[in-house]
Each structure stands twice: as structure tokens, then as C-alpha cells.
Amino acid sequence: MRILFILLAIGIQVFSQSLTVEIEELPTENSPVTDNVPTVLMIDDFEDKDLKRFREWWTFDKIIIKSKENEKDEKKSYVGNIAISVSGSSSNWYAGGLGTYLDEDAHFFKTLKLVIYSPKINSGSIRIELYDDDNNNKIVDIENDKPSKDDLFIYDLNLVWKGWKVVSIPLEDFVDFNNDVGDNIWNPNQLYGSAGLVQMQLVILSSKFKSESIEFDIDTIKFN
Numbered sequence: 001m002r003i004l005f006i007l008l009a010i011g012i013q014v015f016s017q018s019l020t021v022e023i024e025e026l027p028t029e030n031s032p033v034t035d036n037v038p039t040v041l042m043i044d045d046f047e048d049k050d051l052k053r054f055r056e057w058w059t060f061d062k063i064i065i066k067s068k069e070n071e072k073d074e075k076k077s078y079v080g081n082i083a084i085s086v087s088g089s090s091s092n093w094y095a096g097g098l099g100t101y102l103d104e105d106a107h108f109f110k111t112l113k114l115v116i117y118s119p120k121i122n123s124g125s126i127r128i129e130l131y132d133d134d135n136n137n138k139i140v141d142i143e144n145d146k147p148s149k150d151d152l153f154i155y156d157l158n159l160v161w162k163g164w165k166v167v168s169i170p171l172e173d174f175v176d177f178n179n180d181v182g183d184n185i186w187n188p189n190q191l192y193g194s195a196g197l198v199q200m201q202l203v204i205l206s207s208k209f210k211s212e213s214i215e216f217d218i219d220t221i222k223f224n
């Protein structure tokens with residue numbers, strides 16, 4: 001009888017051990033699903049001196065962009081080697097702009113960061129435009145020169161400082177610019193074939209006067 005009890009006890013122990021092991025293995029099988037959250041979306045750091053590849057930038061109206069080397073003595077730790085110079089002239093407040101096609105899932109991010117060199121106080125003003133592909137067709141649908149299906153979120157940034165600056169803009173500070181178009185919600189995910197954040201443009205405007213010559217540098221644009 002005693003031997004039988006011992007055997008039974010060992011049997012129960014082995015059984016409960018194997019049960020425990022099985023339960024411990026379950027969480028590791030599930031963890032890759034939660035590990036895939038990106039922490040940065042690089043729009044451009046311009047380091048490759050190539051404005052046609054990653055990313056392909058276009059300009060419109062009276063704006064010119066060029067790659068340029070940052071001056072060593074001006075450099076801060078957060079500034080890279082290469083930036084772009086943005087220059088132009090405004091009339092009736094407007095100069096032109098630059099932009100790039102993105103097709104990026106931006107729903108993970110909370111902040112847009114730009115590293116900008118402003119050579120003087122009031123060197124220009126930037127209307128940052130983010131296009132959110134709401135009709136899931138990977139393009140910005142345009143009618144009468146305006147987006148006709150997709151949300152356009154904007155933020156106005158006046159360059160009212162001198163020198164380098166890291167500008168951090170919470171995405172919740174962007175406002176929907178077309179209440180009659182899209183779903184008026186910042187939802188740049190890539191569900192149902194959407195490009196998510198389909199396009200970004202920087203529209204360049206005067207800082208202070210109707211007509212100005214405008215000049216500043218951008219070292220980096222990214223989302224965090």
C-alpha cells in the first residue's frame with residue numbers, strides 16, 4: 001500500500017509539472033504581436049544629398065531647394081552633416097512650397113519633429129500639410145486644386161527665432177483644413193488599402209511682410 005501511495009504521488013507531481021510548463025509557454029508565443037510598434041518614422045534627413053531618391057521631393061511656384069553642407073562651427077549635436085536650403089520670394093504672402101509622396105503608416109506616432117536653421121528672426125513661415133488617405137486609393141484625389149476625398153491636416157510654423165532649433169509639434173495640434181472632405185479624423189493607418197499618410201507638403205509663406213525674400217535650412221523631418 002505504501003509503495004502505491006508513493007507512485008501515485010510521483011504521478012500527480014509529474015502531471016502538475018508538465019501542466020505548469022505548458023502555461024508558462026503561452027505568453028512567449030503571443031509576445032511578437034505586441035513587439036512591432038515602430039518608434040520613429042524618418043521622412044528625410046537629407047544626408048545622401050539626393051533629392052530624387054528617398055525621398056523624391058518636388059517644388060512648386062517660387063521655391064528652390066538644394067542640398068547643402070552644414071557649417072561645422074554652427075553645428076549642434078542634433079544636427080547632421082547635410083541639410084536642404086529652402087529659398088524663394090513671396091508676393092501677397094505666398095511663395096510656393098515643397099512636398100513628397102509618402103505612403104507611410106503614421107498612426108503609431110504622436111509628434112512631428114523638424115530640425116530647422118533660421119538665419120534671422122522672421123525668415124519665413126511654413127504651413128505644414130499632412131494628407132490622410134481616407135478613400136483608400138493611395139493617391140491624393142484633387143478637384144479644383146483641392147483634395148476632394150482625403151483629409152488635409154495643417155499646422156502653421158512661423159520662424160521667429162535665429163539659429164538652429166528642434167521644433168516638436170504634437171500631432172494633436174494639427175487641425176483638419178477641410179471639414180467637408182474625408183472623415184475629419186487623423187487616422188493615417190494602412191487598413192483597407194489606404195496609404196495612411198499619403199503625402200506631406202511644406203507651403204512657404206511670408207513671416208511678416210506681404211513680399212519677402214525667404215531663406216532657411218531643414219536638417220531633418222521625422223515622426224516620433
Ligand SMILES: [Ca+2]
Nearest residue numbers: 050053054055
Ligand atoms: Ca535623399
Ligand SMILES: [Ca+2]
Nearest residue numbers: 133139141150
Ligand atoms: Ca485618396
Ligand SMILES: [Ca+2]
Nearest residue numbers: 178181182184
Ligand atoms: Ca477633412
Ligand SMILES: [Ca+2]
Nearest residue numbers: 132151185187
Ligand atoms: Ca481621416
